[in-house]
Amino acid sequence: EDQVTQSPEALRLQEGESSSLNCSYTVSGLRGLFWYRQDPGKGPEFLFTLYSAGEEKEKERLKATLTKKESFLHITAPKPEDSATYLCAVQRRSNYKLTFGKGTLLTVNP
Amino acid sequence: NAGVMQNPRHLVRRRGQEARLRCSPMKGHSHVYWYRQLPEEGLKFMVYLQKENIIDESGMPKERFSAEFPKEGPSILRIQQVVRGDSAAYFCASSPGVGREETQYFGPGTRLLVL
Numbered sequence: 001e002d003q004v005t006q007s008p009e010a011l012r013l014q015e016g017e018s019s020s021l022n023c024s025y026t027v028s029g030l031r032g033l034f035w036y037r038q039d040p041g042k043g044p045e046f047l048f049t050l051y052s053a054g055e056e057k058e059k060e061r062l063k064a065t066l067t068k069k070e071s072f073l074h075i076t077a078p079k080p081e082d083s084a085t086y087l088c089a090v091q092r093r094s095n096y097k098l099t100f101g102k103g104t105l106l107t108v109n110p
Numbered sequence: 111n112a113g114v115m116q117n118p119r120h121l122v123r124r125r126g127q128e129a130r131l132r133c134s135p136m137k138g139h140s141h142v143y144w145y146r147q148l149p150e151e152g153l154k155f156m157v158y159l160q161k162e163n164i165i166d167e168s169g170m171p172k173e174r175f176s177a178e179f180p181k182e183g184p185s186i187l188r189i190q191q192v193v194r195g196d197s198a199a200y201f202c203a204s205s206p207g208v209g210r211e212e213t214q215y216f217g218p219g220t221r222l223l224v225l
Contacts, residue, residue: 004152034213043114043201043216044153087153095166096205096212097143097155 002027006088006101013078013108021073021104023088033071034098035064036087044087047073078108112137114204114217115184122223129189129196131220135204142185143214144170144177147199159185160207192224 003026013019025033032051036044048057050066057064061082063074073086085105089098115134123129135142144156155169159179170177174192179185189196199221203214 032212036216043116043218046213046215049213089153091212096141096158096214097166097169098145098153098203098214099155100145100153102152 002090002092002099004088004090004099004101006086006104008104009102010105011107013075013106015079015108015110016077018074018076018078020075021086021106023071023073023101024069025071025088025090026069027090027092027099029093031091031093033066034089034091035071035073036089038085038087038103047086075106078106080108080110082106083108114202114215116200116202116217116220118220119218120221120223122225123192124225125193126191129192129222131187131189131200131202131222132184133187133202133204133217134184135202136215139204139206139215141205141207141212142179143203143205144185144187145201145203145216147201147219149198153201156187189222192222194224197222197224 005024007022032049035047038044048064053068061076065072085103087103089100142159145153147153157170157177158166174190176188199219201219203216205212205214
């Protein structure tokens with residue numbers, strides 16, 4: 001069975017304090033690893049898809065990387081508006097459903 | 111370009127009633143997925159549909175739950191005889207279903223409360 005573990009469960013940062021979120025996964029035949037952002041009371045908002053080990057993608061203050069066992073979401077100089085729950089999910093080659101981790105709740109204080 | 115639309119956004123039902131949740135995918139998307147998010151738990155896959163076909167319903171409870179995606183109109187997730195344990199946020203996602211691009215884009219969700 002596919003498994004996704006995210007750490008830490010919660011992270012508090014000061015504005016401008018860079019850090020990383022971790023997503024460890026076990027999946028049989030990875031098609032892609034996805035990062036989403038979820039604000040309270042809203043649906044997940046797509047951020048990145050990574051398909052193979054060594055791949056990196058960037059968007060504003062966020063950078064996602066992928067190895068064969070884990071993915072990192074690096075947040076550089078975060079702002080309060082980056083506060084949200086960040087979700088990681090994996091998708092198998094053999095089907096299309098996403099298996100999600102429980103998320104990391106990020107709070108960025110001004 | 112409108113995103114995934116879900117309605118209602120909030121739904122209150124008494125035990126034993128039926129709940130109908132609707133989802134309109136993004137324009138040009140032919141694949142629809144339903145997920146459930148229970149308090150303090152992650153998003154869990156329920157069912158994957160294409161027009162007029164259920165592709166994978168491995169995550170959907172065998173009883174009381176059903177889903178459809180007709181040729182015309184939105185996808186419907188139907189829960190019969192709701193119980194308190196059905197209280198959750200239900201999210202719909204859609205994807206293009208073409209080539210390698212299978213990113214799923216999520217709607218705002220329907221929050222179901224069973225009294």
